[in-house]
Amino acid sequence: MSKKLTFQISHRYQSMRTGTVKVNGRQLATPAIVQTGSALTTLTPAELKACGVQAIKQDALDYWRSVADYGDLHALLGWPGVLVTAAGSEQAYRWAKPRGRKQDGVSFHDPDNGQLRFYTPQDALAEQKRLGADISQGFARDAGYFAPVDDLNAAAEQNARWLAGQPALAGNLAPIVGGGLLRVRRASLNAIPAAVAGYSIMGVASNVPVKEQSRLVTEVVGMLDETKLRYLPTAGDLHQLAAMLLAGVDLLDSDLAGREAAMGNALVGAERLHLDRERLASDQRLLADHCKCPACRTGVSRATVHHLLVTEQPVGERYLLMHNLFTINQLVARIRDMIAEGQVPAELRKFAAPCDQ
Ligand SMILES: [Zn+2]
Numbered sequence: 001m002s003k004k005l006t007f008q009i010s011h012r013y014q015s016m017r018t019g020t021v022k023v024n025g026r027q028l029a030t031p032a033i034v035q036t037g038s039a040l041t042t043l044t045p046a047e048l049k050a051c052g053v054q055a056i057k058q059d060a061l062d063y064w065r066s067v068a069d070y071g072d073l074h075a076l077l078g079w080p081g082v083l084v085t086a087a088g089s090e091q092a093y094r095w096a097k098p099r100g101r102k103q104d105g106v107s108f109h110d111p112d113n114g115q116l117r118f119y120t121p122q123d124a125l126a127e128q129k130r131l132g133a134d135i136s137q138g139f140a141r142d143a144g145y146f147a148p149v150d151d152l153n154a155a156a157e158q159n160a161r162w163l164a165g166q167p168a169l170a171g172n173l174a175p176i177v178g179g180g181l182l183r184v185r186r187a188s189l190n191a192i193p194a195a196v197a198g199y200s201i202m203g204v205a206s207n208v209p210v211k212e213q214s215r216l217v218t219e220v221v222g223m224l225d226e227t228k229l230r231y232l233p234t235a236g237d238l239h240q241l242a243a244m245l246l247a248g249v250d251l252l253d254s255d256l257a258g259r260e261a262a263m264g265n266a267l268v269g270a271e272r273l274h275l276d277r278e279r280l281a282s283d284q285r286l287l288a289d290h291c292k293c294p295a296c297r298t299g300v301s302r303a304t305v306h307h308l309l310v311t312e313q314p315v316g317e318r319y320l321l322m323h324n325l326f327t328i329n330q331l332v333a334r335i336r337d338m339i340a341e342g343q344v345p346a347e348l349r350k351f352a353a354p355c356d357q
Pocket of ligand 1: 287288291292293294295296297322323326
């Protein structure tokens with residue numbers, strides 16, 4: 001767990017800002033994408049770095065369920081950058097039966113071996129500390145965006161009790177729940193101790209229309225202590241990603257690069273190029289003109305990637321993954337520059353408009 005986390009804001013533009021997170025000798029330029037998903041199992045740490053990845057996320061519950069002692073994940077994974085961990089409480093809640101949702105934790109049957117486990121906020125904190133998290137997250141109950149008001153209130157009250165019973169640790173992000181209700185979001189926020197590093201805005205899932213996500217996140221961001229980190233633990237599409245950056249989120253989880261690569265898609269500007277289409281079978285151009293990603297730097301053509309995909313060779317998806325990761329991280333780097341120069345909206349709103357499907 002962090003000995004000390006500092007967040008220095010350099011430039012502001014509307015709700016957005018650029019900044020630097022320094023933690024445990026590591027550094028992160030914000031806004032930034034926290035990489036999740038298949039990229040972490042498919043690419044080496046050096047490849048991730050070459051694609052502009054600054055931070056990766058791991059789920060503490062996955063490690064806690066195992067009997068092995070993994071130690072510090074920077075060492076285990078060979079990852080030198082910032083490590084973000086999730087408590088994994090959402091997953092524990094999904095596995096739990098209603099009577100397993102207790103005042104002091106969650107009991108569930110482990111889907112791997114059927115064993116009954118009881119996961120508590122203290123376990124989540126201790127596990128994230130053991131894993132060497134640079135940025136960790138509080139245990140949270142989240143009823144979901146469209147839950148009935150009573151459930152949203154109950155979740156906020158439960159989190160408030162957990163926050164009151166825990167030491168505030170540096171590097172820890174506290175959950176803000178409450179679905180689409182600003183009143184409940186505010187109550188959730190009021191329970192958060194001043195010493196936290198930032199806020200994790202929960203429950204803004206991909207089943208919520210992006211316009212509604214923008215409305216809510218903009219309003220929630222307006223209530224927060226502006227010196228603290230704003231984190232959205234939700235993987236989204238390019239549309240959501242841009243909209244959430246516009247709303248002023250500093251850190252945003254995403255496995256977009258991997259999901260698109262798995263579907264055979266290359267991100268090209270605000271569009272998707274479907275590499276499995278027959279018309280690309282003899283297209284000798286790069287995935288995107290002038291792209292400097294590790295895949296395009298090898299000179300690999302659309303035709304080659306098309307061939308690799310249709311003959312089911314995994315390297316095809318690897319090329320797409322590297323290209324997509326690089327493209328997304330380049331976009332976010334450009335957004336950082338644009339915030340610094342005070343000229344964001346036109347460029348970013350192009351991406352915030354719906355992508356082709
Ligand atoms: Zn490329």
